[in-house]
Amino acid sequence: MSGAASPPVNWDRSGLPGWTYSSRELFDLELATLFRTHWQLAGHVSDLPEPGDYICFDIGHERAVVIRGQDGRLRAFHNLCRHRGTRVVADRRGHCNKAMICPFHGWAYNFDGTLRGVAEADTFPDLDRVAWGLKPVELEVWLGFVFIRFVASGQPPVAELLARYEAEAAAYGAADVVPTGDGFWTDEIAVNWKAVRDVDNEGYHVRQAHPALHDLYGTAYHDEPFERGAARSEGRFNDGPSRLWSVRAYRSIIGDTSPLAPAQRGAWVYIALFPNTVIGLYPDSVTYYQEIPLDAERTLQRGAVYRHRDESRALRLARYLSGRIDRDTLEEDQMLCVWSAEATKSSAYDGVILSDLEYGLKTFHDHLREKVPVVCLPEEPGAEDMRQQLAAVDRG
Numbered sequence: 001m002s003g004a005a006s007p008p009v010n011w012d013r014s015g016l017p018g019w020t021y022s023s024r025e026l027f028d029l030e031l032a033t034l035f036r037t038h039w040q041l042a043g044h045v046s047d048l049p050e051p052g053d054y055i056c057f058d059i060g061h062e063r064a065v066v067i068r069g070q071d072g073r074l075r076a077f078h079n080l081c082r083h084r085g086t087r088v089v090a091d092r093r094g095h096c097n098k099a100m101i102c103p104f105h106g107w108a109y110n111f112d113g114t115l116r117g118v119a120e121a122d123t124f125p126d127l128d129r130v131a132w133g134l135k136p137v138e139l140e141v142w143l144g145f146v147f148i149r150f151v152a153s154g155q156p157p158v159a160e161l162l163a164r165y166e167a168e169a170a171a172y173g174a175a176d177v178v179p180t181g182d183g184f185w186t187d188e189i190a191v192n193w194k195a196v197r198d199v200d201n202e203g204y205h206v207r208q209a210h211p212a213l214h215d216l217y218g219t220a221y222h223d224e225p226f227e228r229g230a231a232r233s234e235g236r237f238n239d240g241p242s243r244l245w246s247v248r249a250y251r252s253i254i255g256d257t258s259p260l261a262p263a264q265r266g267a268w269v270y271i272a273l274f275p276n277t278v279i280g281l282y283p284d285s286v287t288y289y290q291e292i293p294l295d296a297e298r299t300l301q302r303g304a305v306y307r308h309r310d311e312s313r314a315l316r317l318a319r320y321l322s323g324r325i326d327r328d329t330l331e332e333d334q335m336l337c338v339w340s341a342e343a344t345k346s347s348a349y350d351g352v353i354l355s356d357l358e359y360g361l362k363t364f365h366d367h368l369r370e371k372v373p374v375v376c377l378p379e380e381p382g383a384e385d386m387r388q389q390l391a392a393v394d395r396g
């Protein structure tokens with residue numbers, strides 16, 4: 001926590017009640033109040049450089065396609081054919097020639113979403129090509145990252161939420177990076193999305209659980225609390241000897257190979273956007289990862305790695321090494337997520353107690369408590385009560 005304001009002397013260290021990690025009704029409420037109405041990171045502008053290039057993004061009951069128009073502009077739409085509702089584009093990413101063609105009956109949509117053509121058009125009354133176009137989804141680009149939002153809410157624009165980190169992220173070259181060959185990675189984990197976020201939201205466990213990360217930056221790592229929908233963590237590289245060859249090799253080459261300024265060559269920085277997105281800024285690459293909730297106890301972890309445009313062989317090696325450290329970290333975290341989530345159902349479970357070093361996690365929970373106040377209740381409310389809350393959200 002050093003480097004950030006110290007937590008207050010007395011704060012609630014108890015975390016969220018156990019029921020919030022497996023409630024089906026709460027899951028539905030979270031989809032409606034968080035994931036449908038908060039900015040989601042769909043990719044990077046460099047994922048779709050040419051007109052007709054697209055990426056898809058699904059979350060909860062919503063699915064979107066982001067496509068580059070003939071005019072070079074990015075637009076996002078509900079990936080929902082206006083005829084019978086099937087997906088207009090099916091792949092996670094791809095390219096359309098001239099139009100998006102629905103695979104069901106062949107309706108064609110221009111890249112600006114307007115209806116271009118209808119198979120057997122004379123079997124329909126006259127269709128207004130704009131009115132029957134794809135429905136737009138809000139889109140904002142922040143330093144190259146493409147954010148979408150399915151339903152507008154009181155959440156400010158991304159540029160405002162992340163304004164305090166913009167200069168630093170720009171110094172890491174976030175706007176200019178390009179995809180690596182791997183594309184998006186995904187991994188499924190059998191726990192509630194908050195169990196994943198809880199582990200990621202604190203660095204107290206780095207010393208014990210992540211040997212490589214600890215060797216890389218453990219002694220100088222700190223998390224800043226979540227404030228106004230965003231948070232920052234920084235791991236400045238240790239100077240001392242490392243037991244792990246990957247860390248030794250990474251640290252020995254990164255300082256000389258990174259094209260960034262000295263301040264950025266010596267640290268990994270993470271920018272978190274509530275509720276489920278983290279951007280990683282490294283001297284060799286820019287990454288992101290996020291949790292996509294699949295059901296109350298299943299989560300898709302999704303992310304991507306971007307490289308600097310002109311990458312030397314040495315920098316490529318550095319990126320390979322940092323990716324290796326990240327993969328080990330992901331695996332180490334997954335076991336901890338599973339064990340923590342399992343515990344909430346044990347007869348011995350009596351809540352948790354958080355350290356000052358887990359204050360970032362507490363402030364993340366505070367955001368949840370504000371947006372979904374029912375998580376403050378020690379016991380799960382009845383299903384009917386929860387359904388009424390959901391209906392109230394749906395009514396707006």
Ligand code: FES
Pocket residue numbers: 081082083084085086102103104105106107
């Ligand atoms: S559902 Fe798309 S053309 Fe019929």
Ligand SMILES: [Fe+2]
Pocket residue numbers: 199200205209210329333
């Ligand atoms: Fe971790």
